[in-house]
Amino acid sequence: xxxxxxxxxxxxxxxxxxxxxxxxxxxxxxxxxxxxxxxxxxxxxxxxxxxxxxxxxxxxxxxxxxxxxxxxxxxxxxxxxxxxxxxxxxxxxxxxxxxxxxxxxxxxxxxxxxxxxxxxxxxxxxxxxxxxxxxxxxxxxxxxxxxxxxxxxxxxxxxxxxxxxxxxxxxxxxxxxxxxxxxxxxxxxxxxxxxxxxxxxxxxxxxxxxxxxxxxxxxxxxxxxxxxxxxxxxxxxxxxxxxxxxxxxxxxxxxxxxxxxxxxxxxxxxxxxxxxxxxxxxxxxxxxxxxxxxxxxxxxxxxxxxxxxxxxxxxxxxxxxxxxxxxxxxxxxxxxxxxxxxxxxxxxxxxxxxxxxxxxxxxxxxxxxxxxxxxxxxxxxxxxxxxxxxxxxxxxxxxxxxxxxxxxxxxxxx
Amino acid sequence: xxxxxxxxxxxxxxxxxxxxxxxxxxxxxxxxxxxxxxxxxxxxxxxxxxxxxxxxxxxxxxxxxxxxxxxxxxxxxxxxxxxxxxxxxxxxxxxxxxxxxxxxxxxxxxxxxxxxxxxxxxxxxxxxxxxxxxxxxxxxxxxxxxxxxxxxxxxxxxxxxxxxxxxxxxxxxxxxxxxxxxxxxxxxxxxxxxxxxxxxxxxxxxxxxxxxxxxxxxxxxxxxxxxxxxxxxxxxxxxxxxxxxxxxxxxxxxxxxxxxxxxxxxxxxxxxxxxxxxxxxxxxxxxxxxx
Numbered sequence: 001x002x003x004x005x006x007x008x009x010x011x012x013x014x015x016x017x018x019x020x021x022x023x024x025x026x027x028x029x030x031x032x033x034x035x036x037x038x039x040x041x042x043x044x045x046x047x048x049x050x051x052x053x054x055x056x057x058x059x060x061x062x063x064x065x066x067x068x069x070x071x072x073x074x075x076x077x078x079x080x081x082x083x084x085x086x087x088x089x090x091x092x093x094x095x096x097x098x099x100x101x102x103x104x105x106x107x108x109x110x111x112x113x114x115x116x117x118x119x120x121x122x123x124x125x126x127x128x129x130x131x132x133x134x135x136x137x138x139x140x141x142x143x144x145x146x147x148x149x150x151x152x153x154x155x156x157x158x159x160x161x162x163x164x165x166x167x168x169x170x171x172x173x174x175x176x177x178x179x180x181x182x183x184x185x186x187x188x189x190x191x192x193x194x195x196x197x198x199x200x201x202x203x204x205x206x207x208x209x210x211x212x213x214x215x216x217x218x219x220x221x222x223x224x225x226x227x228x229x230x231x232x233x234x235x236x237x238x239x240x241x242x243x244x245x246x247x248x249x250x251x252x253x254x255x256x257x258x259x260x261x262x263x264x265x266x267x268x269x270x271x272x273x274x275x276x277x278x279x280x281x282x283x284x285x286x287x288x289x290x291x292x293x294x295x296x297x298x299x300x301x302x303x304x305x306x307x308x309x310x311x312x313x314x315x316x317x318x319x320x321x322x323x324x325x326x327x328x329x330x331x332x333x334x335x336x337x338x339x340x341x342x343x344x345x346x347x348x349x350x351x352x353x354x355x356x357x358x359x360x361x362x363x364x365x366x367x368x369x370x371x372x373x374x375x376x377x378x379x380x381x382x383x384x385x386x387x388x389x390x391x392x393x394x395x396x397x398x399x400x401x402x403x404x405x406x407x408x409x410x411x412x413x414x
Numbered sequence: 415x416x417x418x419x420x421x422x423x424x425x426x427x428x429x430x431x432x433x434x435x436x437x438x439x440x441x442x443x444x445x446x447x448x449x450x451x452x453x454x455x456x457x458x459x460x461x462x463x464x465x466x467x468x469x470x471x472x473x474x475x476x477x478x479x480x481x482x483x484x485x486x487x488x489x490x491x492x493x494x495x496x497x498x499x500x501x502x503x504x505x506x507x508x509x510x511x512x513x514x515x516x517x518x519x520x521x522x523x524x525x526x527x528x529x530x531x532x533x534x535x536x537x538x539x540x541x542x543x544x545x546x547x548x549x550x551x552x553x554x555x556x557x558x559x560x561x562x563x564x565x566x567x568x569x570x571x572x573x574x575x576x577x578x579x580x581x582x583x584x585x586x587x588x589x590x591x592x593x594x595x596x597x598x599x600x601x602x603x604x605x606x607x608x609x610x611x612x613x614x615x616x617x618x619x620x621x622x623x624x625x626x627x628x629x630x631x632x633x634x635x636x637x638x639x640x641x642x643x644x645x646x647x648x649x650x651x652x653x654x655x656x657x658x659x660x661x662x663x664x665x666x667x668x669x670x671x672x673x674x675x676x677x678x679x680x681x682x683x684x685x686x687x688x689x690x691x692x693x694x695x696x697x698x699x700x701x702x703x704x705x
Contacts, residue, residue, distance in 0.1 A: 044631060048530075048629075048631065049530065049531055049532055049627075049629055052530040052531070053531075182675060208674050209674060209675055210674070211675070211677065211678045213635075213678055214677065214678060215626055215627075215635065216430055216626075218426050218429075218430060218553065218556070219423055219426060219427070219666065219667045219670040219671065219677070220670065220674070222419070222422055222423060222426055222551065223419075223670075223671070223674075225551055226419050226422075239532075239627045239629065242532065242627045243625075243626050243627055246534075246536075246624065246625045246626065246627075247625050247626075249536070249537070249542065250537055250542065250553050250555050250556075250624070250625045251543070251544050251551075251553050252542050252543030252544055253544075265531065268531065268532075268534070269531065269532035269533075269534055269627055269628075269629070270534060271534025271535065271536055272534075272536075273536045274534070274536055305529075305531070308531075
C-alpha cells in the first residue's frame, strides 16, 4: 500500500484549487487580412455572469459587421477572453496589443481591471473602450487620452435613482444604511452617494464595506437591523447584488431596499418575488426604440434569451467603433481619438443620440430608473422591470446628469 | 446593548456553521474512508442546487429540497463505482487530478444544460421573514435549515457509532488491512459513504438555492470554506468537523461585528492559528495510513 502524508494531500489539493483560478491564454493563429480587436471581460468570479452577456453582445456585433462587409473591407477578428482579475487583465491586454496585433481594445466590467487596462492602453498608445466599468475615478482623476467610457458613471446612477426616490419622499430627513462593495467601484459609488445625501438632507447612519467574495450577508443584515434605518441602500456589484436581494427577502425587513447599482442580469438572477425597490439602469431590453428592438430580436434569435445591459453596451460600442473606423478610414489611435473628440453622434438605440464628451471621454447618454413588476404581471422570467422616464427629461441637455467640469477632476494629458 | 448584538452574531454564526457542516462533513468522510481529497465535492453541491431549482417547478420547493439530495446521491453511486474506486490505493496525485478534472467537467456540463446565467427560485412564503425571540432575530428559513442539519447530524452519528455499518466504516478508517483480513469488503461501505457525503452536499446546495446565486461556478466557491472546516476540525473526527464548522461560522460573525473588512479573512487566520498549535486539526486522530 502506498503511504502518503495528510499534509502532502492537502497541499496538493490547495495547489489544484489555486490552479483553477488561473487562465490559459488562447492559441492565436496569424491572420494578416483581418483587423484584430481585443475584447476582455470577466467570465468568472462575481462579475462573470454579466460578463458572459457582454461577450455574447460583442460577438454578435462582430458577426453583423463582418456579414455586411467588415471595416475598411476587412473582416474583424474579435479576440474575446476572460479578464479574470486586474493583474491577469493587464497581462492579457498587453499581450493582445503587443503579440496578437490588436489595433484597439474594448470591454471590461470591473472598475479595478478597467483602470489597469487603461494604463496598458496609454503605454501602448492604443485606444481602449471601457464598456461596463462605472467608477467615477476612471473618467475623473484617472482619465487618459486613450481611454473612452461607455457605461453611465456612478454619479449618474446615484442621480437617476436619487431623483426618483426624492420624488417619493424617501430621501429628505431619512436615515440611510449602505452596504458597499470593498473595491474602487464601491468606494467611488459610496462617495457619489454621500454627496447626494449631503445635498438632499439625508443622513447616512451606517455603512459596511463588503469584500467581493462574500456570499452570506446574514451578519451584515443583523447590523442593519441593529441600526434601524429608514432605507437600506445597496452599493454592491455583480452576484453580490443578487445574493443580498435574495437574503434581504429571506429576512423580510420592513426597511425598503434600494440601490445605486444594478445590472439586469443580477435582477433576473434574483428572480421574481425577491427583488423590490427602485434602481438605476443604462438600458433594458423592453426599451421602446426601433434600433434597440432590432438588436433584441437578433440577440434573442441567436442565443435564445434576451440581452442584458452589458450585452447591449459591448454590442453598441463595437458598432460605433466600426462606424468611426469606416468614417476616418483608419485604425490609427490619433485619428480615432480626434474623431471621437469632435463629439460625433451615434445612434445607440435610445431616444437621443449619444456622443463621447471631448474633455473626459464619457459617452453622454440617457439613463433610466426602474421599479419591479409584480410577479403576476410578468410575461416571462425576463419581463421583470418597469422603466421610468429617461433622465434627463427630453427638454434638458443630456449633460445635466453628468459631473460638470468643476466636479470632475479629469486632466487629459496631451 | 453592544453585548446583545454580539451574542446575536454568535448565534447567527452557529446557524451558518450548520450549513458549512453539510458540505464539510461529506468531504471529511470521503477523505477519511477512501483517502481521497474529493475536489469534485463542490460540483455535487451545485448539482443539488440546480436539481432543486428544476424540481421546484413541478414538485414545489418542499418536495424538491427532499428529492434533490437523493437524486444526486444516486449519481454518487456512479461516481464511486466508476471513478473513485480505481484510486483508493493509487498515488493520491491521481485522485486529485481526476476529481479536479471532474469538477471542471461538471461545471461545464451545468453550463451546457442550464446556461451560464444564474437560475433562481424562492423561499415559500411561509418560511419568509424573521422570528424575534427576546432581543434576538432569526431568519425563519435558516432556523429550519438548522433544525434539519441538527437532525441529520444526530442521524449520521447514530449511523457511525451505533450500527454495525458504522463499526465497519470506523474500522476501515483506522485499519483497512485488518478489516480486509477479517473478510469484509470495504467497497460497498465506501459506496454508501460517498452517497451519504455527496447527498449531504446536495442538500446544502438545495437549501441555499433560494438565498444565494445559483450559477455554474458555485461549487468551486464553496470548496474553499469546506476545506478550511475540514482542516481545522481534523481528519477522521466527526466531532472535529462539527466543532470546526460552528467555530468558523461564529468567528466570521464576530469578526464582521467588530471589523467587517476582516470578516472573510478571519476564517483563514483561524485556520492558520489552529494549524500552528495543532497541525493535526482540533480533534484529528492519528491515522496510520496518512502518517
